[in-house]
Amino acid sequence: MAREQKICYLSYHDSLTGLHNRRFYEENLSKLDIPENYPLTIVMSDINGLKLINDAFGHSAGDKLLISAAKIFSDYCRETDLIARIGGDEFIVAMPNTSGVEAEKIIDKINKEAKKITIESIELSISFGFETKNEVHENIQEIYRTAEDLMYRVKLIEIPSMRSGAIKTILNTLYEKDKSSEIHSRIVSQISEKIAVAYGMNRQEVAEVKTAGLLHDIGKIIIPIEIITKEGKLTSEEYNLIKGHPEIGFRILNSSHDMRNISTIVLGHHERWDGLGYPRGIKTDEIPIQSRIIAIADTFDAMTSERTYREVCTNKQALDEIIRCSGTQFDPKLVKVFADNFEKII
DSSP: OHHHHHHHHHHHBOTTTOSEEHHHHHHHHHHHOSGGGOSEEEEEEEETTHHHHHHHHOHHHHHHHHHHHHHHHHHHSOTTSEEEEOSSSEEEEEETTOOHHHHHHHHHHHHHHHTTOEETTEEOOEEEEEEEEOSTTSOHHHHHHHHHHHHHHHHHHHHHHHHHHHHHHHHHHHHHHOHHHHHHHHHHHHHHHHHHHHHTOOHHHHHHHHHHHHHTTGGGGGSOHHHHTOOSOOOHHHHHHHHTHHHHHHHHHHTSGGGHHHHHHHHTTTOOTTSOOSSSOOOGGGSOHHHHHHHHHHHHHHHHSOBTTBOOOOHHHHHHHHHHTBTTTBOHHHHHHHHHTHHHHO
């Protein structure tokens, strides 16, 4: 009997948040859509930046965000309201005997409470849209679609600032976790900028290289600090985790429209001229030139900085090694620019 009750419960509830699921909402909406319940307001909501948080901190962080959101909905909606999680980041509330003005007051309370919730230093952000059914002849599915459309319009306004704020937070969290990452990123950014100038890039291209240099390791946010700072050789499993950071960085940055170009540069900064790099194994001019510049700057700083897993090289030794790898690891044209302008760049 208990097993049957559990199966019945799970068939109508979301296992993560404990709220009702889409199936329950769809089967029970018609019971609410009766004249006695008018005005009936449908509220659509969407958690902003959930994918970004999953990519940066793992799905457990995203789950905490969803659970926190569900608790706020439960705390601030009434017992007569039907609350359901109907998608990965989407929640719906059907509010009987509730005007648009009353629904807006509840939404304001939820938003105020959401601002107090932070997961991995990122504030919980929820976009809302709502519409009210007042008359029998109005189609409840049209009411739902209008609420959804309004939510997406709000989301278009709210999410760019949320994402840019989240990217800054992720970067700061990485720097707090590993101070040497901040120093390394700033040096790579400076060297990359100088190589780009020496190569003759225009102001826009130079700015992109500089920004991508600063953000090139943002994907390391998901790697445990003990692996980043490990002394001695990494295991193959640890090395594979490290190798995933360009793709994680790409996904984090690609979530923001303003960062699309930067995300592609970050994705390619561990590719090699000969095609033996990662993550895609592309070669020569298939690799964005900005990524090829960062590859040189990144390697130079890694060789000349104190690292737990190797001895520090002098500037001259590091330059000689980069020249030796010209045409294999690095773009030969860029190596020549780096070597010819070495005193200006370093």
